[in-house]
Amino acid sequence: MALVLNEEQTMLRDNARGFLGKNAPIAHLRALRDKRDADGFSRALWKDFVEMGWAGILVPQEYGGLGLGYVEAGVVMEELGRTLTPSPFLSTAVLATTAIARAGTDQQKKHYLSQIVAGDLIATLAVDETAKHHPEKTAMTAARAGNSFKLGGAKTFVIDGHVANLLIAVARTAGKPGDTDGLTLFLVDASARGIRAERTPTVDTHNAARLTFQDVNVSADNVLGRIDAGWEVLEGALNAGRAAVAAEMVGAGEEAFSRTVAYLRERKQFGRAIGEFQALQHRAAHLYCELEVTRSAVLKALQTLDSSFDRAGAIVSVAKGRAGLSATLAVNEAVQMHGGIGMTDEFDIGLFMKRVRVGQELFGDASFHADRLARLNRY
Amino acid sequence: MDNLETFRKDTHAWLEANCPPEMRRPVQGEEDACWGGRHPAFQSDAQRLWLERMAAKGWTVPEWPREYGGGGLSRDETKILRQEMRALNCRAPLTSFGISMLGPALLKYGSEEQKREHLPKIVRGEIRWCQGYSEPGAGSDLASLQTRAEDKGDQYLINGSKIWTTYADKADWIFCLVRTDPSASKHEGISFLLFDMESPGVSTKPIVLISGLSPFCETFFDDVLVPKANLVGKLNKGWDVAKYLLTHERDMIGGMGSTSENRSLGQIAGETVGTDNGMLADTALRAQISAYEIDAVAFRLTMERVGDMAKVGQAHPAVSSLLKYYGTELNKRRMELVMSAGGTDALEWEGERSREGRTARAWLRSKGNSIEGGTSEIQLNIIAKRILNLPSA
Numbered sequence: 001m002a003l004v005l006n007e008e009q010t011m012l013r014d015n016a017r018g019f020l021g022k023n024a025p026i027a028h029l030r031a032l033r034d035k036r037d038a039d040g041f042s043r044a045l046w047k048d049f050v051e052m053g054w055a056g057i058l059v060p061q062e063y064g065g066l067g068l069g070y071v072e073a074g075v076v077m078e079e080l081g082r083t084l085t086p087s088p089f090l091s092t093a094v095l096a097t098t099a100i101a102r103a104g105t106d107q108q109k110k111h112y113l114s115q116i117v118a119g120d121l122i123a124t125l126a127v128d129e130t131a132k133h134h135p136e137k138t139a140m141t142a143a144r145a146g147n148s149f150k151l152g153g154a155k156t157f158v159i160d161g162h163v164a165n166l167l168i169a170v171a172r173t174a175g176k177p178g179d180t181d182g183l184t185l186f187l188v189d190a191s192a193r194g195i196r197a198e199r200t201p202t203v204d205t206h207n208a209a210r211l212t213f214q215d216v217n218v219s220a221d222n223v224l225g226r227i228d229a230g231w232e233v234l235e236g237a238l239n240a241g242r243a244a245v246a247a248e249m250v251g252a253g254e255e256a257f258s259r260t261v262a263y264l265r266e267r268k269q270f271g272r273a274i275g276e277f278q279a280l281q282h283r284a285a286h287l288y289c290e291l292e293v294t295r296s297a298v299l300k301a302l303q304t305l306d307s308s309f310d311r312a313g314a315i316v317s318v319a320k321g322r323a324g325l326s327a328t329l330a331v332n333e334a335v336q337m338h339g340g341i342g343m344t345d346e347f348d349i350g351l352f353m354k355r356v357r358v359g360q361e362l363f364g365d366a367s368f369h370a371d372r373l374a375r376l377n378r379y
Numbered sequence: 380m381d382n383l384e385t386f387r388k389d390t391h392a393w394l395e396a397n398c399p400p401e402m403r404r405p406v407q408g409e410e411d412a413c414w415g416g417r418h419p420a421f422q423s424d425a426q427r428l429w430l431e432r433m434a435a436k437g438w439t440v441p442e443w444p445r446e447y448g449g450g451g452l453s454r455d456e457t458k459i460l461r462q463e464m465r466a467l468n469c470r471a472p473l474t475s476f477g478i479s480m481l482g483p484a485l486l487k488y489g490s491e492e493q494k495r496e497h498l499p500k501i502v503r504g505e506i507r508w509c510q511g512y513s514e515p516g517a518g519s520d521l522a523s524l525q526t527r528a529e530d531k532g533d534q535y536l537i538n539g540s541k542i543w544t545t546y547a548d549k550a551d552w553i554f555c556l557v558r559t560d561p562s563a564s565k566h567e568g569i570s571f572l573l574f575d576m577e578s579p580g581v582s583t584k585p586i587v588l589i590s591g592l593s594p595f596c597e598t599f600f601d602d603v604l605v606p607k608a609n610l611v612g613k614l615n616k617g618w619d620v621a622k623y624l625l626t627h628e629r630d631m632i633g634g635m636g637s638t639s640e641n642r643s644l645g646q647i648a649g650e651t652v653g654t655d656n657g658m659l660a661d662t663a664l665r666a667q668i669s670a671y672e673i674d675a676v677a678f679r680l681t682m683e684r685v686g687d688m689a690k691v692g693q694a695h696p697a698v699s700s701l702l703k704y705y706g707t708e709l710n711k712r713r714m715e716l717v718m719s720a721g722g723t724d725a726l727e728w729e730g731e732r733s734r735e736g737r738t739a740r741a742w743l744r745s746k747g748n749s750i751e752g753g754t755s756e757i758q759l760n761i762i763a764k765r766i767l768n769l770p771s772a
Contacts, residue, residue, distance in 0.1 A: 004693065261768075278772070285760075285767065297673075366670075367666070370666060379659050
């Protein structure tokens, strides 16, 4: 497959860019932050996403969705990265949808996916338990009790965890932390007795929460996929999330970069545009190369998720690892090249730095993915 | 789509039947490649056979038109041929500056006679070309070159010297930048000439590099007579041809960073530093290697993406500077890691065990990648000005 967007994908990109630029520019994020919005995102904007079909972008057509692929989801993520727009797109339309669409029973898919498409359900994946991403170290337990399970443990950094209606919780039904065997995924109603959510607003004004589970009763009917064998489904959902976040980082990194290049052309010091100085030209040109090279890997990762989902692990690690590093370079250079004004809250460029820091950490940072690639290549 | 799938199947079968087993191993350095020429130095019968078979189909240069000896394949077919060659580990049958540099320039700027005369010989590997660009006083500032060509009726009289002429001592012909109007501004009075290296007055002197090898020469022209018919493009407009050719040279040098090696760096390092639970025992080296690998994969995909973008007219004309800059810096990084992975074994300079210091010599050779064909700094200048539109000082 050619490593370029096709006509429909290009149209989707242009539409998304136009829509978000008009309806959810950075001022939208600032407004949510400044009024300390309880949801942390705009339900009215999410309704617009639903109407455009974005909530069900990955949902198969038989369940009412658009039935599009990860390239298309990535196109939307990239544009969300340009405008730093908070929304449940990553948690609901990418992470939860991937897990349910790939592992759900027909009944589960009918029930949950149609609600996601209709905008009636915000769903998320509850996986991390430690400050660094180590899904195999899951310690939360799910003990069998008759025809149900009792979940106990704690999750951290659950995206949209305080507003989600449905939690896809990863718990251990066998083995010990560190084993990839023995993990099971559960579809848990977020309002179930025994769940406590503490909203943990992050540096970038996006949503995350710490969740505790105490004797939470979940019916065996709500197991997603197979008992003890949830690793593969989890990895699939995480790979989808990693590639999506990588696409978002491409958008955020490029937007920060293009604002910086524009500033280099207009800012005058010593009687000339600072963009005339070779010291800055070379750094900008190097950064351009880094971003372009990252874009290739991210597009390939998204295409691979569409063409051979189960073999996407290595290229997803390449994409996520690179996206974290090159977007980090982009925002650091952006603040430095803007000088003093880049340090002010009033100026937007710092907001890109904050979001990219979170994106770098989400679902494994560059070191995590370098280690993962080395393991996959057996060294 | 069906036609392409048939082409893929047929191509695969043909390669399987015609590529000798010896030609399915990676090329070990420049001297192991097949360069062709009037006096070809084939390393083996297999190498000669592979060249002949591929040349007969025009597949040494699959994308050139059939009328000039090329394969006449579409971009999609060419991509499939390369993919199938990669799948079977088939070597390139011919390494040639005629293919990677002169040919594209001739196709764009050459006369019909020049194309018919020179392109088929390039395809068949009969003439080996070298490039006369840099001069002792004209490196990064290439356009300040001084080699003169005086008008002598139906010939030009060439005097001057070139430096860093790759394999000038082994080449049959040269494509050469000469000054035809000394009074014009420096980019204006340059012309692009072709001539035979056996012409009276041409001499070469190899330069010994830090690698101990001599891939480059000094080349001297003392009253060399060249027919005017050998002028490519318009008189005094050679800089346009030169720049166009440079973009192809940059693609080629940038691509060298992605040469296929059977064993991964991680496996090479495992043999010297050892492993611990299947992981390299030196965790810092392991982290550097995997960080490199991530970048190498992403760069390979970028070359592919740039090709795909060119197909649909989306590639920026200066994107070859990105490939040149990134590919050569990546290759230098790779060679540093190869040396780290090899430890003291990689330091051996002579003898059978180190194959005459192949690793160390390749490491040293790689340092030239970011200098030749326009330094990394020149590429960054081009990107800043032509792609980012940053103002000139």
